[in-house]
Amino acid sequence: MTSSQVGKSSCLDAVAGYFVDQDPAPLLWVLPTLEMAEGYSKGRLAPLIAVTPALARRIGETRSRDSENALRFKRFPGGFLVLAGANSAASLQSRPIRVVLLDEVDQFPPTVDTQGDPCSLAVQRTARFWNRLVILAGTPTIKGTSRLEQAFAESDQRRFVVPCPSCDTGQVLTWQHIVWDEGQPETAAIRCEACGARWNDRARLAAIRRGAWQASAAFTGTAGFHVWEAYAAPRLAPLVAEFLEQKKHRTTLQTFVNLRLGELWEADEGTALAWEALRARAEDYEVGTLPDPRIGLVTAGCDVQGDRLALLVVGWGPGEEAWIIAWAELFGDPAQDAVWRDLDDALAWTAPTATGRALGITCAAIDAGFLTQRVYQYVRTRAPRCIAVKGMAGAGRPILHRPSAQDVTWSGRVIRGGVQSWPVGVDTAKAELMHRLALPIPGPRSVHFPQALNADFYEQLTAERQVTKYTKGVARLEWIKTAGRRNEALDCAAYAYAAAHRAGLARFTAGSWRTLTAAPTPAGPAGTTPPAPTGRGVRGRFTSEFSPQAGDRWRW
Secondary structure, eight states: OBOSSSSHHHHHHHHHHHHHHTSOOEEEEEESSHHHHHHHIIIIIHHHHHHOHHHHHHHOOOOTTOTTEETTEEEETTEEEEEEETTOHHHHSSSOOSEEEEESGGGSOSSSTTSOOHHHHHHGGGTTOTTOEEEEEOOOOBTTTOHHHHHHHTSOOEEEEEEOTTTOOEEEOOGGGEEEETTEEEEEEEEOTTTOOEEOHHHHHHHHHTOEEEESSOOSSOOOEEBOGGGTOSOSHHHHHHHHHHTTSHHHHHHIIIIITOOOBOOOOSOOOOHHHHHHTOBSOOTTSOOOTTOOEEEEEEEEOSSEEEEEEEEEOGGGOEEEEEEEEEESOTTSSHHHHHHHHHHTOEEEOTTSOEEEOOEEEEEOSSSHHHHHHHHHTTTTTEEEEEEEOSTTOOSBOOOEEOOBOTTSOBOTTOOEEEEEEHHHHHHHHHHHHTSOSSSTTOEEOBTTOOHHHHHHHTOEEEEEEEETTEEEEEEEEOTTOOOHHHHHHHHHHHHHHHTTGGGOOHHHHHHHHSOOOOOSSTTOOOOOOOOOGGGGGSSTTOOOOTTOSEEO
16 A cells, blocks of 8 residues: 555566566456556556566567567466456456456456456456465555555555664654644654654655564465655655645545555545534525625536426635525426526626626536436537536546537537537535535635525535445445435535536636636726626526515526
């Protein structure tokens, strides 16, 4: 179990090279996907063979037409090396294998082709060998669902103990050992847990050369190793600087914990937020207005239901602080045009800022998981202001991923400028939103609510919780909905957040926010100021005074 870029892949290269040259045997090397396996073969394994005389003599030059040395199959005297993907059951079966190398196992799918856990399928290939060797390696992910966590817990759990240059006390380096002066990452150093002495980079690297592995559990047949970047990095300053930047967001902080520290990320699990607590902190500002002069971006998320469209409008300010501007349910059959005209009216909303600028909805993300073609028809002529999104479950997915073209000609060619479908990592977005809802207001990434929102909105916003479920014995985190409660508000919040990413929210700087909230450039004679903009007619519906009557398609 390691952080990234500490030599783990080089160790696997060396293991494979040993069994090719010194102790020939059948080897199976498994990566998360077949595409990654082929990329590893071309980008790393082929150059390794080419520059290593012992391997070049046994395997020879890889040629695409040589069936004995294909891209994912390398034959050598006494054995062979197969590169497989954990997403393909066929690539994991058929051959007896003595040595199995499983790389980045936490990225493996829970099951493969309905045949079970890919790790188990690969290990079963070694059943005929008394001297088999199985190595699981990679960077850990989420606590409770990580294969590496389970394997490491069953091992003798070796960590690298380093003696202090001053007092010679042995200690395992952790993130808590790194100290620096406030705001000065270049002063980063290791502080001894015994005598308090600070080790600069040179002293740290010298001490590591004197260290040794030490087990913390009994050996029962499995050796386990954990090492992270502090043991390999030439300087600690870039690591601290990255932490100061990544800690601003929960998702990027998880990346830092996993990839840089090589530690498990502890996800909030099992407990849903109390909607009453969120409602109790609602603030006295009017629905449909801009309650704070710092708001410089407005986005919307729309969820399509069988008898209505649910719409959430969110304003964003510096530090990704968010204000709920409006929540609406537009009643009508989404297969007909009337409710989509209502959506046009709603998305035409504008409001004046404190500086006299007219601020409207920059981007609206509309769920295309239901009535997909009707949503495509709507966004086709309204892109890029409106985008079609589809929620993609699964841990680790980006909040907004690269879109795929949906419009094609009769011959199957993609139509340039046609409608696109944007995948949204809903599990990632919901985890981030739940974390932000629990933050105190005001403050970066916190969420503000107007008092006019009713209890139903808060119940929908907190209708889901994250729990651990097991698929054929493999643990994974999954969002489940509380029985009897709707969750459209939560889905809309996730889509509005994805729309903000589409508008560039994650890349905004302090200068970006100043530009977005600056006064408009006066037009006309010098010294004159244009009149403050007025909202479109729909703005009247974004008010707490609107009372739905029988037959109305709107409810606030």
